[in-house]
Structures are given as C-alpha cells and as structure tokens.
Amino acid sequence: xxxxxxxxxxxxxxRILISxxxxxxGYNKIGGYAGTQEYMAAMGxxxxxxxxxxxxxxxxxLAILFGFFTRWVALAFALFCLASxxxxxxVPDDQTQQIMFMKNITIAGGFLILACAGAGRFSFDHARxxxxxxx
Numbered sequence: 001x002x003x004x005x006x007x008x009x010x011x012x013x014x015r016i017l018i019s020x021x022x023x024x025x026g027y028n029k030i031g032g033y034a035g036t037q038e039y040m041a042a043m044g045x046x047x048x049x050x051x052x053x054x055x056x057x058x059x060x061x062l063a064i065l066f067g068f069f070t071r072w073v074a075l076a077f078a079l080f081c082l083a084s085x086x087x088x089x090x091v092p093d094d095q096t097q098q099i100m101f102m103k104n105i106t107i108a109g110g111f112l113i114l115a116c117a118g119a120g121r122f123s124f125d126h127a128r129x130x131x132x133x134x135x
Contacts, residue, residue, distance in 0.1 A: 004121075011120030012067075018110055019065040022077070026058030043088055056080055064114070067123020074115035081108035 029036045029050065037047035056076060063073045085104035091097035119125045 008121035011114075011117065012122040014110075014114070015064050015067060015070070015119060015123075018107070018114070019061045022057040022061035023065065026054050026056070026061060029054050029057065045087055053080075067119030067125045070119035070123060070125050071115045074111040078108040078111035078115065081105070081111065 033050065037050050040050060040053075041047045060073045060077060063069055064077070081104045085101045085108070089097045089101035089104060091101075
C-alpha cells in the first residue's frame with residue numbers, strides 16, 4: 001500500500017474516531033434537552049443556543065464522519081471546542097475540569113489539522129471535487 005492510500009485510510013479512521021463523540025453527544029442532548037438547557041444556563045450560557053449546539057454536534061459530526069464540507073466544519077468544531085473549554089471547564093482548582101479543559105484544547109488542535117489536511121479520498125468532499133473537475 002502506498003503512502004497516499006495509507007494516508008487516506010488514516011484520515012478516514014481519524015474522521016470516524018473524532019466524529020463519534022460529537023454524534024453521540026448531540027443525539028443525547030435531544031433526549032436530555034431540558035437538563036442540558038439548565039446546565040448551560042447555570043454555566044452562564046443562554047439555553048436558547050442549545051439547538052445550534054445540537055446541530056453542530058449531530059449534523060457537524062455526521063458531516064465530519066462522511067467527509068462533507070470537512071474543512072469548514074472542522075474549523076467550526078475547533079472554535080466550538082475552544083469555547084466549550086473556556087466556558088465549561090476553565091476551573092483551575094479542579095483537576096478533573098482541567099483535564100476536560102485540556103481534552104477540548106487537544107480536540108480543537110485535531111480539528112485544525114483536519115481543516116488543513118482535508119478529508120482525504122474516502123469522502124464526499126473528494127467525490128465532489130472529482131465531479132467538479134471532471135469537465
């Protein structure tokens with residue numbers, strides 16, 4: 001297997017791994033809507049933003065999974081992860097929250113790399129690019 005194919009498989013596996021958490025989280029927020037809204041409000045984040053959070057986590061997670069508008073969605077997720085780290089996990093005296101803070105920062109870094117590298121050959125982005133440049 002050449003490096004290009006190996007890299008494309010790696011990007012696919014990476015997209016699967018990074019998207020699953022957000023897809024599951026977005027789906028769970030639908031079932032726990034009221035509780036999530038209360039938690040957001042308790043942290044100083046308006047609950048009316050929850051539908052946008054669900055849209056990004058569930059819809060954006062699926063977009064990353066399938067490699068659809070990957071670069072733009074990855075940038076949105078990077079910003080989301082940074083904002084989430086700051087708003088929900090910036091508690092210097094709480095070691096667990098600091099670990100969650102660093103997790104979010106790390107995931108944001110992964111999304112920035114994905115935004116730069118793109119989705120790879122096994123994606124809707126690649127198929128769309130090929131169709132666009134076929135003519």
